[in-house]
Amino acid sequence: MSTPETAPATAASPSAASSDAHPRFAEALRELGLQVEVRRFPDATRTAAEAAAAVGCELSEIVKSLIFEADGVPVLVLMDGSSRVDVELVRKELGAGKVKRAGADLVRETTGYAIGGVPPFGHVRKTRVLADRGLLDHAVVWAAAGTPHTVFPLDPTTLIGHAGATVADVREQTK
Numbered sequence: 209m210s211t212p213e214t215a216p217a218t219a220a221s222p223s224a225a226s227s228d229a230h231p232r233f234a235e236a237l238r239e240l241g242l243q244v245e246v247r248r249f250p251d252a253t254r255t256a257a258e259a260a261a262a263v264g265c266e267l268s269e270i271v272k273s274l275i276f277e278a279d280g281v282p283v284l285v286l287m288d289g290s291s292r293v294d295v296e297l298v299r300k301e302l303g304a305g306k307v308k309r310a311g312a313d314l315v316r317e318t319t320g321y322a323i324g325g326v327p328p329f330g331h332v333r334k335t336r337v338l339a340d341r342g343l344l345d346h347a348v349v350w351a352a353a354g355t356p357h358t359v360f361p362l363d364p365t366t367l368i369g370h371a372g373a374t375v376a377d378v379r380e381q382t383k
Contacts, residue, residue, distance in 0.1 A: 229327075230354025232320055236330025240370055244360040252356035254324030256289025259359055263350050266290070270359075271343060271351035271367065273326040275315045275335075278304035282318040286328050286339040286373055288349070292380040293340075301338060301376045324356040328371040339364075339373035 228248040229237065237244060253259035256270040263270075270289030275282055276298060283302060285293050299307040315323050320332035328337075328351050343349055343364040351367065353360045368375060 228353070228358050229360070230321065230325065230358070232332070233327050233330040233354035236327075240329075242362075242370070244362060246353045246358050246360045248358050250357075252324065253352075253359065254356045259350060259352075260289055263359060265350060268342070269346050269349050271328055271349045271364075273319075273328050273352060275310040275318055275326070276307050277310050277314065278302045278307045278336075282310060282314060282333070282335045283307075284319075284328070284331075284335050284337045284371070284373075285378060286337065286343060286368070286371060287379065288340065288342050288346075291340065291342060293378055294380040297376075297378045297380075298338065301374075301378060302336070321352075321354050322356070325352045325354055325358070327352050327354050327360075328367055328373075330354065334372075337371045337373035338376045338378055339368045339371065340379045341375050341377050342379055343368065344375070 228246040249262045253262045259270045260267045268288045268290040272287045274285045287293050295307045318333050319326050348361045349364045350359045350361050
């Protein structure tokens with residue numbers, strides 16, 4: 209696995225790079241005392257593949273922040289960029305009757321961000337969060353910093369902790 213050289217996140221005052229992040233996300237970083245390197249790209253990185261190519265990392269090192277509806281209630285699922293969410297596993301994990309992908313309006317209403325730029329934390333509404341266990345296979349993962357043009361690196365344990373996520377096995381298994 210190739211991992212780009214990055215400075216680890218530290219608890220300190222945020223760097224000027226956080227100003228590249230969406231203002232709401234930059235504020236979340238400040239509130240958490242996290243200093244991370246936010247990278248801004250001239251072209252949007254709305255997909256995990258685009259983000260991985262821009263960063264120069266493996267597709268599985270990208271974190272997708274996906275909103276689903278479980279019995280009508282929003283839930284955030286953090287998944288690595290090379291995998292798909294198994295909705296049935298999410299349903300079982302949550303004990304829900306029905307789980308489906310949320311529409312763009314619910315994503316923005318829940319998180320305050322547009323699809324393609326949703327970060328793993330710093331949302332307008334607190335939601336239940338599941339993080340697929342596969343994220344823990346990496347030393348560093350990259351997630352959106354609130355816009356389709358920005359990403360930031362963080363170790364997955366810290367990212368999952370700040371997201372308030374429950375680690376679960378919700379990855380679609382390849383046959």
